[in-house]
Amino acid sequence: MRLPRFSKAWVAALLATAAWSVQALEFRTLAEHGTVFYDAPSAQARKLFVGSRGMPLEVLIENRDWLRVRDQSGALAWVEKKALSDKRxxxxxxxxxxxxxxxxxxxxxxxxxxxxxxxxxxxxxxxxxxxxxxxxxxxxxxxxxxxxxx
Missing domain, CATH: 2.30.30.40 (SH3 Domains)
Structure with a gap:
């Protein structure tokens, strides 16, 4: 019996989808009033908006000292990791x-x-x-x- 051949890209996409589906959501809370959210992981990037202490955020990506987050409205932005608390x-x-x-x-x-x-x-x-x-x-x-x- 011969098994079907799958392309490497198809297998990689399948594995990535499987990994995404089992990954739990990670939420953190903004620790400081007046925290600036940026469009890229840099303090020189364009400023998008400012958040207040206590704001819950879903963490999507971690990039050294920066986190890509989503707020309740669905807005995506980058914020410095030090501005967030593990307090929920x-x-x-x-x-x-x-x-x-x-x-x-x-x-x-x-x-x-x-x-x-x-x-x-x-x-x-x-x-x-x-x-x-x-x-x-x-x-x-x-x-x-x-x-x-x-």
Missing amino acids: SVVVAVSKAEVRVAADAKSSLLFVAEKGVLFQLLEAGKTGWVKVKHRDGAVGFIRIEEVWGV
Whole structure:
């Protein structure tokens, strides 16, 4: 029995796709107010926008002292690695998100958070809920699909 021949390019593309599909998303948080985002990994590159502390970012590429990141809106940019923290945050991605006492839709409602509200991520559970902390100290649970940054 003869096996089909595949081109090296086709095999390489297949392996790259397989590697991409198993790679977990990596999120980090902006550590400083006024951090500049660039269109290339250099402080001499064109400045695109400025971010605020606590902003969650998805890390796409690491290039020495620079990271290629995506923000909640989908904007792509380069930022210096030193400007990011491993401390995690999430942002409300829907018009209103209910923050509950426990990871259960039937638990008591703590408060409702508007779109764009930042929370410190305390725990990313496997139950469809994330444990978060608001800057005023309130700790609760939000459905994972209602936040971005996990």
